[in-house]
Amino acid sequence: MNTHTIGLADDQALFLHGIRGVIDSQPDLEVRWLAANGEEALTNAAEQPIDIVLMDVQMPVLDGIAATRQLTQRHPDTKVIILTTFDDEDYVLGGLAAGASGFLLKDAEPEALLDAIRTVAAGDAVISPKATNRVVAKLNEAPEQTLTLSPADRLALDELTEREREVLVAMGRGWTNTEIAERMFISMPTVKTHVGRVLAKTGSRDRVHAALFAYRTGLVERADLLDS
Numbered sequence: 001m002n003t004h005t006i007g008l009a010d011d012q013a014l015f016l017h018g019i020r021g022v023i024d025s026q027p028d029l030e031v032r033w034l035a036a037n038g039e040e041a042l043t044n045a046a047e048q049p050i051d052i053v054l055m056d057v058q059m060p061v062l063d064g065i066a067a068t069r070q071l072t073q074r075h076p077d078t079k080v081i082i083l084t085t086f087d088d089e090d091y092v093l094g095g096l097a098a099g100a101s102g103f104l105l106k107d108a109e110p111e112a113l114l115d116a117i118r119t120v121a122a123g124d125a126v127i128s129p130k131a132t133n134r135v136v137a138k139l140n141e142a143p144e145q146t147l148t149l150s151p152a153d154r155l156a157l158d159e160l161t162e163r164e165r166e167v168l169v170a171m172g173r174g175w176t177n178t179e180i181a182e183r184m185f186i187s188m189p190t191v192k193t194h195v196g197r198v199l200a201k202t203g204s205r206d207r208v209h210a211a212l213f214a215y216r217t218g219l220v221e222r223a224d225l226l227d228s
Helices: 013-024 038-047 064-074 089-097 110-121 129-141 151-159 162-172 177-184 188-202 207-216
Strands: 004-009 029-035 052-055 079-084 102-105
Touching (some): 004 013, 004 038, 004 110, 013 029, 029 038, 029 110, 038 052, 052 110, 064 079, 064 089, 079 110, 089 102, 089 207, 151 188, 151 207, 162 177, 177 188
Parallel strands (some): 004 029, 052 079, 079 102
């Protein structure tokens, strides 16, 4: 059994040790270090590389969003799950833009947290339903955007085959691999191959970032974003 290594960053000691107990009770998960602020998290990640960091948003010295941005740039293989009491859409969008692969509220059930860790470790992304609803609502309130693609986005878009674009649109709409296979009449291995190529070509860390790319490039409308 592969063991996924975890780092925890939160300035609330009681919460920090409580969540450590939940995680360490699992045979496939191990907490390697604790940090009381974003700066400590960056130092610990450099000294003891781990698979996933659970990152609080509001911390002293260096906040969780800034720490996530630096951590994902310095350690591309390390995934970050934002774990906070705040479900404000700006925190969600800020965390995703910084490279986070997940966003959960601290009132999530222990099983939901453990499932999220394993999901992110497997290369996927997790956003709590409450947070997803806020993001979509925020986008719906904003004026319709006028698309001006960056050279990098245009290049990535042009590199996608027609089938890969179709898969990207499906990912943007929140379809699972099973749904993509069933609705496009292709095998699961083929779906996984297409998804992997889409992630690589668009420079997306996971499906959520691919969905945001699909929205940013006009392949998915706001009303359809992450709406399976």
